[in-house]
Amino acid sequence: MSEPTHGSAQGDEPGQDASAGHEATDGQQGTGRRADRHAGRTHRHPWLRRVAFGVSALLVVVLVLGVAAYIKLNGNIDRVDISSALGERPKQVATADAKTKLKAVNIMVIGSDSRGSGSSIVGARSDTNLVVHLSADRKSAIVVSIPRDSMTMAPRDCKNLNDTVQNGVIRQWNANFQDGGEACTIRTFEGLTDIYIDHFVIIDFRGFQQMVDALGGVTVCTPVAINDRDAQLTLPAGRTKVNGKQALGYVRVRHGIGDGSDLGRIDRQQAFLSSVIQEATKSSLLLRPDKLFRFLDAATGAMTTDKGLDTGEMKDIAQSVARIGTDQIRFVKLPTRPYPADTNRVEWLPSADAIWKAIREDQPLPGTKPPAGTPKPTPSTTSAAALTVAPSKISVRVTNDSGVPGLAKQAAAELQTEGFKVATYLTGTGTPTEGVVVRYGPGQEEAARTVAAVYPGAKLKADATLGSTIELSMGLNSPKAVEIPNREGTQPLPKPTVTATGTPSTAATIPARTANQDICS
The missing domain is CATH 1.10.287 (Helix Hairpins)
Structure with a gap:
């Protein structure tokens, strides 16, 4: 490319005529300058x-x-619409954060050995199930691992929307995915925990290998050397940086390390996920577009999600997670004990309820503190809408599930004062629970809302096995009764004489692993 001449450059000056051949004038000196x-x-x-x-x-x-x-x-990304297969779903309890204007997000993550192709995945196996809870203030996250060998209640036939957890059968957890796909897994979880799942993500294990390779490998730590032919894995004791194939073997290995149980494998998986987060952080993944694209290409290529989880939503979630400190990302192993009928399987301990309560209400895990400046979330009110069923039309059975004598009798008197019919009141025989739960049968939701309005913050729970009688469960720290707008009694509410305060034994400190924890610990 040749340099332009002075004349051509001069001719580009506004007001000049580049084609004019003129002689010097009295203004030549100025023109020269x-x-x-x-x-x-x-x-x-x-x-x-x-x-x-x-x-x-x-x-x-x-x-x-x-x-x-x-x-x-x-x-x-493969996307699947399973909305019509989920049946009756829980209501969201926690409200949106005042600053972010966002609600908490719950994501079911399923590790599978077979990726979907635009339709529900049935027949594939699932070795890994995680429930990821992202707080509404976007300052913390909880990741709960569900053992594949868990024996829980489940719908008898997930294709029949009338079959629920409450009227279902006992089934091994990973059979839900194998027999009924992601819809059955989510229906079972929601029925057991009353937690609404916003999105699901299924990750093919083959794509998992590529994700690790895109990161340049991930460091793992094992207390003993591993030589497992089934997992095609050989590793020395201590820290080792593994490639994708080795990483897949590491998170799936069961023999030759620990007790060989699924619970031991969950510990390794959680340590591995912590290592992935640490690797992505220290390698400045977001500052390397080439590396980031390779990682995202591998991740999305191995992914099946619901219709609502598009790349825009994923981006928003990813940006939110990126702002969370690694000390506020907590991995939790569900507390279990051997299943009596088959000790090679496990059942959930009652203390698991404390985890589900924290997620449901978007609160910190018991025994942990929220990030500085986090306001305490408030449950949504159960009586926001007008009450449409008169108390005199409602029959209630009251159960004292607090462990404190006299609470059911007191609640029965409060209800009768407001005009309700109390069928019976009795003392529960199970482990003490927390708060008030109102259970109702088909067609009885409006009646249940009227009962719940007496105890602000009470939770509603559908139960297909119930008839027209509403069940009221009074647990520890149950709120005081209030007068409802459509009460029919004229006498003032009796002054409470029983106060059931305290912390349920099921809500003791929940052990959790933070993402910044040493992977060898």
Whole structure:
């Protein structure tokens, strides 16, 4: 490319005629000074122009690649609509955060050996189930591992929406996915915990290998050497940086390390996930577009999600998680004990309820403190809408599940004063629970709302096995009764004489592993 002449540069000056051949005039001296100035500029213009063109071209390329990357990543993901297969679902209890204006997000993550193809996955095996809870203030996250060998109640037939957890059968946890796909897994979980699942993600284990390789490997730590032919894994004791194939063997190995149980494998998986987070943080993954794209390409290529979890939503969630300190990402192993009928299986301990309560109400795990400046969330009121069923039309059975004598009798008197019919009141025989739960049968939700309105913050729970009688469970720290708008009695509420305060033994400190914890610990 040749340099422009002075004349051509001068002719670019506003008001000049580059084609005019003219002689010097009285203004020649001024013209000469302008020409001198232009001459100085002509040595700078080509360089500046090249830089400008280069930057513009780079921005265009980045934009085009960005759009292409978005289309590529978005096209990688298989999406499945399972909304019609989920039946009656829990209500969300916690409210939106005052600052972020966001609600908590609950995601079911399923590790599978077979990726979907636009329809529900049935027949595939699932070795890993995680429930990820992202707090509404986006300052903390809880990741709960569910043992695949758990024996729990489940719908008898997940294709029949009338079959629920409450009227179901006992089934091994991973059989839900194998027999009924992700919809059955989510229905079972929601029925057991009363936690609403916003999204699900299924990760194919084959894509998992590529994700690890895209990170450049991940460091693992094992107390003893591993030589497992089934897992095709050989590792020395101590810290080792593994590639994708080795990582897959490590998170799935069961023999030759620990007690060989699924619970031991969960410990390794949680330590591995901590290591992945640490690796992504220290390697500045977000500052390496090439590395980030390889990771996201591998991740999305191995992923099946619900229709609502598009790449825009994923981006928002990822950005939220990126702002959470690693000390506020907690991995929790569900507390279990051997299942009496088959000690090779496990059942959930009552203390698991404390985990589900924390997630349901978007509160810290028992025994942990929220990040500084986190306001205490408030449950949504159960009586926001007008009450449509008169108390005299409602029959209630009251159970004292607090362990404190006299609470059921007191609640029965409070209800009768407001005009309710109390069928019976009795003392529960199970482990003490917390708060008030109102259970109701088909077609009785409005009646249940009227009962729940007496105790602000009470939780509603559908139970297909119940008839027209509403069940009221009074646990520890149950709120005081209040007068409801459509009460029918005229006498004032009796002054309470029983106060059931305290911490249920099921809500003791829940052990948790933070993402910044040493992977060898």
